[in-house]
Amino acid sequence: MTMHSATLAINETIQARRAAGEKVLHLGFGEAGLPVPDQVAAALAEAAGRNSYGPVVGSHEAREAAAGWFTRRNLTTDPDQVLFAPGSKALLFALLAALPGDLVLPCPAWVSYAAQAAIVNKHVIDVPIPAESGGIPDPALLEQALTRARASGAEPGVLLLTVPDNPTGTVARPEHLREVCAIADRHGLVIVSDEIYGELCHNGGPAPSAASYLPDRTVVTSGLSKATALGGWRIGFARVPDGPWGAALLQDVIGIASEVWSSLAAPMQAAAAYVLADPADVTDHIAASRRLHATVARAVHNEFVRAGATCRAPQAGFYLYPDFEPVRADLAHQGITTGAQLASALLERQGVGVLAGEAFGDEAQGLRARVATSLLYGESAGERWEALRSDDPLTLPWIAGSLNHLRDALAALVP
Incomplete structure (x- = not known):
């Protein structure tokens, strides 16, 4: 239960x-605790009449906007690499359901990761975070934890990172993230990088992304609930890697999505397309x-x-x-x-x-x-x-x- x-x-x-x-x-x-900008509310209101079902992955308009959003953040992306959902939480669950192997998780970590893994019968392999920041496992302890886990019968397959982090409110050091990605590569892990706080670094700069260090096996999830305080609108999106592996994973996630949530509400897709175009x-x-x-x-x-x-x-x-x-x-x-x-x-x-x-x-x-x-x-x-x-x-x-x-x-x- x-x-x-x-x-x-x-x-x-x-x-x-x-x-x-x-x-x-x-x-x-x-909850981000801030009001909705007038133009964002207007974009949603204008789309209120869109009451038809759309593609499971999301409209071309929304996917194109998300692809541009990622590309402007130095992660070149094609619309065919993007999937929308009612919140990034749903996407994280679908990814855990679709990807093989047990979950490797920094500790402490956001409450729903381990709970979702339990629902899909994955073991959770906890690894402490570095002293300086959260969101990633301590590189000095990760390899040992993977070796111990395999010796005990677990099958590490997915490494879930949160950069910037919830619960610590910190940003992983780039050199630590690079080392973690190198270990994940050696052990054949897939990285799911939850980057929903990526726009909220207090210094105004970008947060480091695992996709920069392990691009072929990193899936990035994000959404509009934190930076734009639209949590109640439930708008999430994910980017899979370019190439055959990413395309196959996307199809697996689409299969799950089609049976669970069908598609993100059409008016929300219009709002997402507006926000992700980065208007002033x-x-x-x-x-x-x-x-x-x-x-x-x-x-x-x-x-x-x-x-x-x-x-x-x-x-x-x-x-x-x-x-x-x-x-x-x-x-x-x-x-x-x-x-x-x-x-x-x-x-x-x-x-x-x-x-x-x-x-x-x-x-x-x-x-x-x-x-x-x-x-x-x-x-x-x-x-x-x-x-x-x-x-x-x-x-x-x-x-x-x-x-x-x-x-x-x-x-x-x-x-």
């Missing part, structure tokens, strides 16, 4: 508490959101460090992964010895919702949690627009109030 996704479950729990009148600081769910209103919106994500994530990071936690500095997206190990003794006096107990204490005693590291495959005894900062920008579209346009969003009353709430909560938890 599969469990309710931890990220969706905590979102629903916190929403229910808020509806009941509780004051809860929502740091548990990775979209690229400006993404640049502004990148600045806001970086500013607020840094401020939240400072609060956790002030409270005694260690935490990688945020580099992309809107996540942090604080570790309260330095204050374990203080927390133990309050009966807090695991990540789940830490998350429970923050929610029940202090009204702060986070997700325990255990949900991301981390050890249960670790005092770690995934913190999402993107729902601090405001409750209404007006507040979120103001945050997006502000030169100093930390002074806005609702963001300043949230930071004060967090500061007080952490001070009460770790006196």
Whole structure:
């Protein structure tokens, strides 16, 4: 029996508490928390009459736009290499179902990877992440893990990377990624590279991609839920490698898609075609959101460090992964010895919702949690627009109030 996704479950729990009148600081769910640009909404509205089924892979218009989007990001792509779906999550599942072999996974990693692997009966081979950043396995440990896995009867076949990373909010070093790809090549692994946060590097630069180092066996997935904050629209897309192997894989995924989701909703394909053409209103919106994500994530990071936690500095997206190990003794006096107990204490005693590291495959005894900062920008579209346009969003009353709430909560938890 599969469990309710931890990220969706905590979102629903916190929403229910808020509806009941509780004051809860929502740091548990990775929704991008920003409004829809007017021109993007107009593109969707204009396509509202498109109510026919389309090709499983997506319209030529959408695939051509996605191919151009990849090509402008130094990954030359033909429209025939692209597939659309209702969210990248569906594509990740279809790829795991289509590709042979067990799943090699950095640890910690986004909650749904291991859950999806379990649904399609793949073993999960966990490999710790490097100390500097998440999203990829530690190159120094990967080869050993593959050898041990084969000795125990597993069949490593798929390596799933997330660059930039959820849950740590960091970007893998290019030299580490290159080494990981070289090991994957030696062991005949296929890489699935989840790059949905690729537009949100805080320094404005591109994130490194496994497709640059192992182009013939890397599948890239992305979507519009993070950079353009269109999570509820469920628009995902994938790029398979050029050549016969990629074409065969695409056909396998099309077969799965045709039986599961048929096609991405036609109006959403029109919206995707507009966004992926990189019009100025979209690229400006993404640049502004990148600045806001970086500013607020840094401020939240400072609060956790002030409270005694260690935490990688945020580099992309809107996540942090604080570790309260330095204050374990203080927390133990309050009966807090695991990540789940830490998350429970923050929610029940202090009204702060986070997700325990255990949900991301981390050890249960670790005092770690995934913190999402993107729902601090405001409750209404007006507040979120103001945050997006502000030169100093930390002074806005609702963001300043949230930071004060967090500061007080952490001070009460770790006196």
